[in-house]
Amino acid sequence: MARPIKKGIDYFPLDVDFLRDIKIRKVMRACGSAAPTILICLLGNIYRDEGYYMKWDEDTRFLVADDVGTSEASVDEVVKKSIQVGIFDSKLYDQHQILTSHGIQERYKKAAYQKSDSSIDKKYDLLNVNHIDNGVSNSGNPVNHAESTQSKVNESKEEESKVNNTSLSAPASRIQEEFAILWGMHPRKVGDQGVAFDTYKNDVLLGDITFDQVKTKIEAYKTQIELNGTQTTYIKTAGKWFTERCWNNEYDTTTPKVPKKPSARQEPIPKWAQPDYQAPAQERTPEQEARDKAQIEAALKKLKEGRDVNAS
Numbered sequence: 347m348a349r350p351i352k353k354g355i356d357y358f359p360l361d362v363d364f365l366r367d368i369k370i371r372k373v374m375r376a377c378g379s380a381a382p383t384i385l386i387c388l389l390g391n392i393y394r395d396e397g398y399y400m401k402w403d404e405d406t407r408f409l410v411a412d413d414v415g416t417s418e419a420s421v422d423e424v425v426k427k428s429i430q431v432g433i434f435d436s437k438l439y440d441q442h443q444i445l446t447s448h449g450i451q452e453r454y455k456k457a458a459y460q461k462s463d464s465s466i467d468k469k470y471d472l473l474n475v476n477h478i479d480n481g482v483s484n485s486g487n488p489v490n491h492a493e494s495t496q497s498k499v500n501e502s503k504e505e506e507s508k509v510n511n512t513s514l515s516a517p518a519s520r521i522q523e524e525f526a527i528l529w530g531m532h533p534r535k536v537g538d539q540g541v542a543f544d545t546y547k548n549d550v551l552l553g554d555i556t557f558d559q560v561k562t563k564i565e566a567y568k569t570q571i572e573l574n575g576t577q578t579t580y581i582k583t584a585g586k587w588f589t590e591r592c593w594n595n596e597y598d599t600t601t602p603k604v605p606k607k608p609s610a611r612q613e614p615i616p617k618w619a620q621p622d623y624q625a626p627a628q629e630r631t632p633e634q635e636a637r638d639k640a641q642i643e644a645a646l647k648k649l650k651e652g653r654d655v656n657a658s
Contacts, residue, residue: 353395355393355458357457359457368548368552369428369432370382370433371552372427373428376427377420377427381424383414384420385428387413387414388425391406391409393453393457397464398454399444399445399450399470400444400446403443407425432447442470446470451471521550522543524546525542525547528546528557528561529542532564532584532587534578534581536584536585537583537589539584542589543588545588545591549591555593566599569599
């Protein structure tokens with residue numbers, strides 16, 4: 347009995363900028379940091395088994411969750427978000443409950459060119475070319491096969507380059523120009539511009555911010571610095587301002603109130619020192635009046651006796 351032909355491939359390419367891909371970042375933003383691990387597991391199953399697609403059902407969801415060590419709900423959430431952002435083709439998922447994409451099928455065809463059968467089922471085919479397998483093996487015609495394969499690879503790269511240049515160059519150039527303006531506006535142009543630009547670009551592409559919003563925030567930050575007389579040492583560098591997404595901060599642009607200087611303290615004038623002061627009348631007892639009268643009479647008597655002595 348002939349050994350069944352393996353449809354899948356033994357490896358698949360993973361771009362070094364995998365985590366910077368806008369679609370991947372959208373899934374991570376929605377589903378958390380475990381999303382890339384789940385996606386890599388899904389891709390591994392697709393390329394290993396059928397090569398270019400995978401049936402998606404409850405059993406498959408359980409196996410992926412078990413491989414990754416997470417819940418089935420988390421895996422299902424990542425799959426739904428991946429379909430929504432275009433990592434997997436939504437039409438084929440709705441019609442046939444499979445996970446595949448144009449990119450997956452294209453990479454499969456490149457990796458499986460030496461297989462005797464690398465055809466793609468017509469009802470799943472997303473490539474805009476009729477793939478006709480002539481059954482000729484690699485060993486039977488190595489030179490022609492290599493030339494044909496190289497030609498196809500070169501044509502594919504050229505087409506991919508054309509697509510990328512057409513769809514990405516315009517917004518990328520615009521975002522680069524916007525970033526240069528914003529960087530020039532910042533009061534302390536210090537830091538890693540590359541990382542700062544990546545942060546700004548990703549948030550713009552995600553639709554979280556716009557050029558005008560960031561421009562307004564930088565102007566508010568500069569106003570706050572001027573009003574408070576902030577020293578340069580305490581001004582956040584442009585690199586940190588962008589990477590920390592400080593356009594989400596609130597800045598106080600109101601003019602600070604100048605406190606009034608306290609007037610010199612004046613001691614109150616006592617009542618007894620005032621010009622119209624009159625001492626309050628004191629009530630005296632009869633004994634006090636008699637004693638005072640006796641003292642006055644004694645003083646007058648002494649005064650009189652002194653005068654008599656001086657006269658003689």
